[in-house]
Amino acid sequence: MVKKRHIPEVSYRNPGVAELGIEVLSLGVLRQRAGDGHDLTRPQRPGFHLLMLVTAGTGVHTVDFTPYRLRPGSVVWVRPGQVQQFQPRSRTEGPLLLFRPDFPPPDTASPFGPSHWQLTTQDRLLAATAAEHLANEYAALTHAPVAAASGLLAHLLAALLLRLSLASGTQGPAYNETFLRFRDAVERDFATTHQAADYAHALGYSPRTLTRATQDAVGMGPKEFLDRRIVLEARRLLAHTDLPAAAIGARLGFPDPTNFFKYFRHRTGVTPGDFRTSLSRA
The missing domain is CATH 1.10.10.60 (Homeodomain-like)
Known part of the structure; x- marks a missing residue:
């Protein structure tokens, strides 16, 4: 008899600042957590946004049962409720953002849109600059009052999301x-x-x-x-x-x-x- 394996729902949890609705880390740090018993290769259905920007390495990431090949310049955006999976032997590097659906300002984190796209050279530079600014402020503000930290980080996240949305074409005239x-x-x-x-x-x-x-x-x-x-x-x-x-x-x-x-x-x-x-x- 074949044993069924179902996909677990995963809730948002920031291990550093529980009240903060965003966590900014890297794919390398996530793999280090996997060494503590977290199986990244198991399919899961997060109740939060997962956004990664690949800056180095190659791999495959599956979103809603569709595998996407990753290389430098790849963007993967997993939205709440989607099924996602890190494939074995993927060795990608780059920023990783985990954030609750209610964290970004309104109209900046649509529940719709592509799960994967490739940035041009210019868009990669602009996105990397925005992501680095967000990561630096996150590192500096995680010990500040949550309300103050949340406001600034939410606006920096919105700037990055808008930049990525423009690069993906989701704000173009086709979406009438x-x-x-x-x-x-x-x-x-x-x-x-x-x-x-x-x-x-x-x-x-x-x-x-x-x-x-x-x-x-x-x-x-x-x-x-x-x-x-x-x-x-x-x-x-x-x-x-x-x-x-x-x-x-x-x-x-x-x-x-x-x-x-x-x-x-x-x-x-x-x-x-x-x-x-x-x-x-x-």
């Missing part, structure tokens, strides 16, 4: 208002509303307008965008919980287990059970 409203609605209602036309109607758009806006923004139609979000959550629940596949389907708006199994297999090529088993054997 129509798509942004649709994306927010999908995030809120994907477990109960599975038809793109229903979103168009609720948002006050014609199906054609919504299709054009979504295609322009992310290169796919609204139905595919919606289906990908549903399947992603199904994968997370299959990996992270002990819920039966039928219960997961019901949670995602499929009261008939057969319909959920067909939906999942059509879009992933495997059954829910086979997907869960593959994680146990990994």
